[in-house]
Amino acid sequence: MTARSALRRYMLVSFLTWLPPGLMMASMVLLMTGRGLGLAEIGLVVTVFSVVTVTLELPTGGLADVIGRRMVLAASAAFTVAGLALMSVSTTFWMFMLSGVFKGVARALSSGPATSWYVDTLHGIEGRDADLRPGLARGGAMESVALCLGVLAGGALPLLAPPSLIFPLAAPPLAGAMAALVLLIVVVFALPEPGHGRRSLAGVLREVPATVIGGVRLSLGGAVLRRLMIASAASGLVLMSIELLTPGRLAELAGTAEEGSLVYAVVAALGFAGSALGSSLAPRAARLAGGSARGAIAGTVLTALSIGALAATAGLDGPPGVVSAGLAYVCLFVGGAVTAVLCLEITHNAVTAAERTTVTSTSSLSLQSGGIVANLTLGSLAAQAGLAAAWSAAAVVMLASALLFVRMPAPTGSSPAQALPARSGSG
Missing domain, CATH: 1.20.1250.20 (MFS general substrate transporter like domains)
Structure with missing residues (x-):
């Protein structure tokens, strides 16, 4: 192949x-x-x-x-x-x-x-x-x-x-x-792949927990992966803030729930198109920024600014409100996709095949954990203080997460031992 x-x-x-x-x-x-x-x-x-x-x-x-x-x-x-x-x-x-x-x-x-x-x-x-x-x-x-x-x-x-x-x-x-x-x-x-040999059910049941424990220890014990897990949680909080608060906002702007549903479907499709564009631009962003970590900073800042724009335009009504929300939504997904692709590259360069999927699953779990935090906090904040306050809080979290990529140790790509500092030394 x-x-x-x-x-x-x-x-x-x-x-x-x-x-x-x-x-x-x-x-x-x-x-x-x-x-x-x-x-x-x-x-x-x-x-x-x-x-x-x-x-x-x-x-x-x-x-x-x-x-x-x-x-x-x-x-x-x-x-x-x-x-x-x-x-x-x-x-x-x-x-x-x-x-x-x-x-x-x-x-x-x-x-x-x-x-x-x-x-x-x-x-x-x-x-x-x-x-x-x-x-x-x-x-x-x-x-x-x-x-x-x-x-x-x-x-x-x-x-x-x-x-x-x-x-x-x-x-x-x-x-x-x-x-x-x-x-x-x-x-x-x-999808051909090398054979993994014949394994008994008991053997698999023994190996899977050991692999999971090793992958989690690797994710939490090394500076690179630990930072990426925190960044993933921040992204999960932001994405859930969009899923949780945008449909109601668009329904309010459109006038009825039915019209709001249609508007949301169109805006969601545009957001996915923006995500596709951001994914395609990720390699170029990394080259222009001077590396994957710096490219991830650029994507994170764009995402934070887009959520800030949602907060700033939360008081607009009618077509201006719909257009401004739609533009912010698309820019948000462009920036988020740039960051996601570059984080994925850094992750895979920091691990070996033996724990590759476990570590990416840990990242996905971090993303969902951030979403849970958003569900428990941002909905109540929006109800008590308004959409602008909830989106502003999400923007601050996202902007702060850009600091995780500053002076990030670069994986060398040969083994986790080279890519990550020792657990005891990284705290």
């Missing part, structure tokens, strides 16, 4: 992994409402999804490092097919709950293995000094393109589905299940 072939396969898998979530995004809540669920029940379904994802994040990362990336990605695709197919035919609370469990398992399984497969493959072809930025940037761009196209297609499918054949709002998750089935086929037949 050549480096170009590996990149094409990685980009395809990245696109297909995020297309199903994009397809179901616009109709998910409306589908559950149409099938008789109340807001409290819908909240429980979403909560179960989040709890399952967080709980399995590290064990599935360790599993991918032990048994291989392809098997875990295939399992993720299979659970996605099951979860979305069940969602499309669910008529009761418990059916939707089981669908949420399946989707949570799939999300946890998909966190990291595709990128780890690409990095391992590229290192095998070009050595440990291979330039990861272009490939990781294109993979990130394909994820954003999938979400952008998926949310637009998912919003249009209910209007195109014949009511006599299917409940219209069930069409998007059904299409997502079909896309996940394509992903399963691609993963099985197009």
Whole structure:
């Protein structure tokens, strides 16, 4: 396999992994409402999804490092097919709950293995000094393109589905299940990787906890990865502040919930397009800034300024409010994507294949932890002091996180021992 072939396969898998979530995004809540669920029940379904994802994040990362990336990605695709197919035919609370469990398992399984497969493959072809930025940037761009196209297609499918054949709002998750089935086929037949040898179930059960513990110790014990985990938590707080507060703000600007939903779908699609652009620009940003850490600072500052712009325009009404919020939203995702790609490059240069997916899962867990903090704090702050105060607080957190990249030790790319200082010396 050549480096170009590996990149094409990685980009395809990245696109297909995020297309199903994009397809179901616009109709998910409306589908559950149409099938008789109340807001409290819908909240429980979403909560179960989040709890399952967080709980399995590290064990599935360790599993991918032990048994291989392809098997875990295939399992993720299979659970996605099951979860979305069940969602499309669910008529009761418990059916939707089981669908949420399946989707949570799939999300946890998909966190990291595709990128780890690409990095391992590229290192095998070009050595440990291979330039990861272009490939990781294109993979990130394909994820954003999938979400952008998926949310637009998912919003249009209910209007195109014949009511006599299917409940219209069930069409998007059904299409997502079909896309996940394509992903399963691609993963099985197009992602070759070195064999991991025959292992007994008992052997795997022993190795996975040890791998997880080693990966967590590495993430917390080294200066580079520890800083990246904190930066990931800050990004999670900011992203949740957007997901939590933007829909209500746009509904208020549009006039009605229905019109606000449409506006939000369009703004979300533009945000994903901005994320694709930011991912593509990440290598150039690193070159212009003089390194990945400095490029990450630039992306973080742009993100912080964009949230500050949301706070500054929170008092605008009508079209000016919609346009200013939309522009800030797009710029925010451009900056966030630049930072995400460069952080991913630094992370993979700081670890070896043995704990690669576990460490990226730890980063994903940090991101979700930041989101939990935002859920517990920013919603109450917005209710008591207004949107401007909540977004200002998020902007301050994001801007402060830029300091994490100042004088960051550069991974040498040969081993964790070289890339990171000793645990006792780093405090």
